[in-house]
Amino acid sequence: MTQQPLTLLEVEALARSAHDGQTDKAGRPYAEHLAAVAEGVRVRGGSPDQQAAAWLHDAVEDDALSREWLDSAALPQQVKDMVLAVTKRPGEPVEEYAARILATPGALLVKEADLAHNADPARLSVLDGPTRERLSAKYAYVRSLLGLTAP
Numbered sequence: 848m849t850q851q852p853l854t855l856l857e858v859e860a861l862a863r864s865a866h867d868g869q870t871d872k873a874g875r876p877y878a879e880h881l882a883a884v885a886e887g888v889r890v891r892g893g894s895p896d897q898q899a900a901a902w903l904h905d906a907v908e909d910d911a912l913s914r915e916w917l918d919s920a921a922l923p924q925q926v927k928d929m930v931l932a933v934t935k936r937p938g939e940p941v942e943e944y945a946a947r948i949l950a951t952p953g954a955l956l957v958k959e960a961d962l963a964h965n966a967d968p969a970r971l972s973v974l975d976g977p978t979r980e981r982l983s984a985k986y987a988y989v990r991s992l993l994g995l996t997a998p
Contacts, residue, residue, distance in 0.1 A: 859902050896929070917930060966987075
């Protein structure tokens with residue numbers, strides 16, 4: 848007997864719960880970033896699978912959920928593949944990371960929405976100057992590797 852796949856609402860609730868208590872670099876609840884990325888995927892025409900991957904895009908990287916959980920989760924393989932594609936691995940060159948995203952169907956849109964929210968001037972404005980400049984340069988470089996235009 849196969850499990851019914853998690854609905855998008857179930858994925859959202861799971862992601863919110865997994866990241867509960869976490870904050871972003873600006874001290875905001877981390878779920879706000881997840882919601883913004885999922886909405887960014889939706890408005891860019893992303894599929895429900897891409898929206899699910901957006902909700903989970905940082906879960907493994909941030910140790911909010913384990914790789915073992917993802918492997919056994921009642922999710923389509925495409926969702927799992929996208930989540931793993933956008934999961935930065937320790938010590939991994941950013942060029943390899945970008946190549947994996949480009950090679951994984953659906954993952955580019957998830958990363959595009961993630962970068963758009965990360966690079967949002969209002970979000971960056973609350974950070975100190977050196978951090979803002981470092982992150983802006985990092986996001987611009989990743990965008991260039993992915994062939995994305997400025998947000």
